[in-house]
Amino acid sequence: MGYRFTLDDVTFLRSRHGIKALETASTLDLTPASMLADIGELRSRYAPHDAALIETVICRRRGRTKLSAADDMLFTDDALQQATASAVGRNRAAEIARRHPGAVIHDVTCSIGTEVMELAAQEGISGVIGSDVDTVRLSMARHNCALGNGSSTLLRADALTPTSSADVVVADPARRSGSARVFRLEALTPPLLDVLTTYAGRPLAVKCAPGLDYRMLRDRFGFSGQVQITSLDGSVREACLWTERDDEPRQRATVLRSRPDGSVRAYDVTDDGDDHVPVGEVGEWIIDPDGAVVRAGLVRDYARRHGLWQLDPQIAYLTGDAVPEGERGFRVIEATGVAEKELRKRLAAQDCGTLEILVRGLDIDPDRLRKRLKPKGSRALTLVLTRMGRKGVGFICEPGARF
Structure with missing residues (x-):
């Protein structure tokens, strides 16, 4: 929970003196290592508004990736989130x-x-x-x-x-x-x-x-x-x-x-049309639809729109012979089972070093599996693990690329 601003704090921050104080605070590191010294400097000059200055500068820095005017805005921590x-x-x-x-x-x-x-x-x-x-x-x-x-x-x-x-x-x-x-x-x-x-x-x-x-x-x-x-x-x-x-x-x-x-x-x-799409074997590419499409329950509508098909009717992975514009696709190198011994052998044969693991429909922890597989090669690859029907399947792919 962030600092609890008062109306007096906001009045100060909006004043000419407060704007100058924010300019000063923005030059400080405000990191865990420097915080004690930074607090001391601001408190000696701007008490009792030193905490408000620190919170505002930290929020502005965090807000830059979200809000175009973040560097000049006023926030509370909750409001920014x-x-x-x-x-x-x-x-x-x-x-x-x-x-x-x-x-x-x-x-x-x-x-x-x-x-x-x-x-x-x-x-x-x-x-x-x-x-x-x-x-x-x-x-x-x-x-x-x-x-x-x-x-x-x-x-x-x-x-x-x-x-x-x-x-x-x-x-x-x-x-x-x-x-x-x-x-x-x-x-x-x-x-x-x-x-x-x-x-x-x-x-x-x-x-x-x-x-x-x-x-x-x-x-x-x-x-x-x-x-x-x-x-x-x-x-x-x-x-x-x-x-x-x-x-x-x-x-x-x-x-x-x-x-x-x-x-x-x-x-x-949108769901304004027929969402029937075929289910079939893997094509040249595997496409993982954007999270908004998945969360909205529109995976089949998206597949129909782009001429893709499903590997399994209950799984969000799609496949096809081309990747829709702007989307991330994984070119399939080979199919594999999901047993660790087979995965280790197949990945080693592909000279796998850096490995991204994507999982849908299987109870597999990607981070734990990566540690157990211990890839030692020089090639960056992506491993897509899912199921088709009741069978777990894997696909070794080139790293994802956006088209």
Whole structure:
């Protein structure tokens, strides 16, 4: 659990003196080895705000891979962990603008304002409101939103008390209680079902943890909207519940990939078609679909889209004669059994040294197996272990490459 900011801390950090103090703090290492000396220096000059300075600089450094404006933003540790990554928030803002051109959007759990920043910068959205019950985070949001493009209105309000007639409502219930992460729907703040009930009948997008049990949400609580699972650069980031448009696909995976030039490539996979695909022997390539596709239950839809087939109807590995653009594929060198003696012999014959092991459908720990196999050659290889029917199978492959 990080430092607990006060409103006085935030007022200081936003002041001219505080901005200068942050510049000073940012020049310090703030590592375990230097921390005692760094604390002493900051305390002698900026007490009682020394801890707030340290926490802010550490959060800014951690936030650089997630948020484009991290170096100038204010955070709490929990707020940073839950904050929507810039690329993901930008993608959602663009979708809202497409669905509701000229709309006013209200983020009813705006926290430190990361979602509001992306909404306000999006062309086609005419107004953005952000609200939160936490006065400290709201003060941070005022600072953060001033850094971005566009304007927004921020106010203190309870998410479960509607305070605007905005065209679209966005919510992101808190998924932490103190230092612990919470997973039960009713343990979120505010509870997810209360949010859905409060804004029933209005266009609503609710950001949730990627591990959300959306099947239970549908089966037990009657949720009938779309579940969108989003990944960024191979990491599954969130599930988003969209309550509108009965004609939309019920399941959607959104895959975002950063390009070297700073732009982001995006594609969607949905359940809007026949998901029947063949099951057969391994082709030239094995493809491990993006985690968003797997989590959304759209592996067969993805395979149909790209002319791939399954090794087993219950396993997420796909195979084919080509790798879809932007995806990672493993060229098969040879098939093998899964017994350690056979694996050791086959890998040695391939001069295997560095070994990546991927496993689906078998009770095998890749790290432990790698230690027992002890590859000593000079060649980097990938070992894919899975099952076809009831039989465990392995495939020795060239290292994964993205195409």
